[in-house]
Amino acid sequence: MSDKVVRVAELFAGVGGFRLGLEGSPESPDNTKYKVVFSNQWEPSTKAQHASQVYEARWGSEGHTNMDIAEVPTAAIPDHDLLVGGFPCQDYSVATTLKNSKGLIGKKGVLWWQIHRILTEKEVKPDFLLFENVDRLLNSPAKQRGRDFALILKSLNDLGYAVEWRILNAADYGMPQRRRRVFFMGYRQGTQLYEALQQCDKSDWLEEQGVLATAFPCRIKSTSATSWKASLSLFPEKPALKSFSIAEDLVTISETFNTGGGATPFENAGVMVEGEVYTAKTQPLYDGPAVLLRDVLQNGEVTEEYFIPEEDLGKWEYLKGGKNEVRKSKEGFEYRYSEGGMVFPDNLEAPSRTIITGEGGKAPSRFKHVVRTDRGLRRLTPVELERLNMFPDNHTHLEGMSDVRRAFFMGNALVVGVVERLGAALYERINQQ
Structure with a gap:
């Protein structure tokens, strides 16, 4: 794929935060790296589809759908290299299996299972994934903390992806808003990034080698426990990562993961490859300018x-x-x-x-x-x-669009600058393949 445009499918598009971060402003787009070939935005709770109206006003209707993603056939979604989306935080538990189905069916209306459905049914699966969610995803639900994220990781593992994640606060890297969100990226088996993640020291990946670490430098927090070797400056010891397996099937994870009511096993950063999870607490490294x-x-x-x-x-x-x-x-x-x-x-x-x-x-x-x-x-x-x-001024302004609705859009949106930096780091790694 070296030096080619990365084709993007954007789910749960809102008013286009991912597209702005990857392509640039529609008034002065930088389409030499990424190109959105499919987008979907549907708001089930309103008759008027305000966000979709803004999206089409900025980029046109070509390749855009304004309908329930559950009603969009996978065959109608063109092949793409990168699948992105900020899906809602819901109850991801698995309800049942179907004897004559390729996959598992979660609770009705839970949008993660539509991502799962698309990835399952796509003959040519995307090489890369980039998703965003609220940071409590790693801690949900209250009675089985971490179960929802374990289900997501396991489903991606079964589909042939390795994953890295980080909770990012945009303000920690000079951006104008304190907005904490979890971003996680998937790499399909057979890509250079999958192989690199599979073979590397996982601490090095979290601090230096990973796409997230390249875009947003960080350091793993040292634990209070130290060995005799760590006390000698000539032999510094790397901070230990917590590791565990998610080898069970999705139904078992849904029913039994962390039923003891303990804390979530997922720290604010980590990776998962071949069903093995490595996770650690990290802190940001940034000393540049800040927007106030x-x-x-x-x-x-x-x-x-x-x-x-x-x-x-x-x-x-x-x-x-x-x-x-x-x-x-x-x-x-x-x-x-x-x-x-x-x-x-x-x-x-x-x-x-x-x-x-x-x-x-x-x-x-x-x-x-x-x-x-x-x-x-x-x-x-x-x-x-x-x-x-970090949207362009008046991006959400349309005739008849109320200020209340425009504020609602921004309450649901992501910080575009985060996606810009992740997109730049990913594109650089793609072109090393």
Whole structure:
């Protein structure tokens, strides 16, 4: 594949964060490396498909589908080299098997099993995978911590992929938002990356050799336990990785993984190859420039509607403040409610807090961002929210698209700069094959 365009299929596309990170802006695209040949975006909870409308407005309708991915035949998805997507965090348990089926069926509506279905049915499977999810994926569900991620790893292993993962906080690498997400990458058996991961020292992969380590340098945290050799500077010892097997079938993992209720066995970074998992706690290595909340503000351009009226200030202060008070439930039972205070207004000299889907609208809220300017306290604009996710200004602006909806998009989106760096590191490794 050396020096060829990498063909991409983008699932759960939203307003196109993965595509922006890989191809570049549609106004000035860099299509010499990646090209999206298929995309799908479907929002089951709304009649109007707002995110898909934005996606088509930016890239056109060619190769794009706006329908439930479960209704898209695998044959309708063109062959591709890289499959990407930020799928929802759900209950991934396996419900049953089918005697006359190639695969396993998870609970209805769980979108991971649509990825599994596509990878199972594709005659020419993609060489590479890149997925994103909330970091609690490694810790879910509460009664079997780590089971959901174990099911994902095992299903990819059965399909012939090795996997590496890391929980990345975009702000740890100079980006403008503190947004923690788990990114995991798959390499199909027979590729150079699969063979390299199979043969390497797994600590070296996590710290130096892996695609994630190339894009986002890190160091494995040393454990408190040391041996006599580690105390001698001439013989430094590598930090030990936790390792275990996920050799059981998917149904057994679903029913029995970590049923004792202990902590998840998955640390914030790791690899899986041939059913063997190696995992460790890592810390970021970065000393470059940082983009702060103040750097994204549209000072002088913001209309009056974003400013907090004096009469509403008390509501904002109450919601943002600490509480230790007696409340009453709908059934009439009294209980004590407590929560800590939040910084109010938000600190302009640091990366922003995580954007949430409820960021838009004028109503006072504990979680919406509020900044102090020369003109007073105000909420963030849609363009500022886009900048916090490193989207182009007004990427989500369409005639009739409300500011509340645009804020919702950004609460669901990823930080484009993370995908840019992962895409660059992956492309470099692909061209070493």
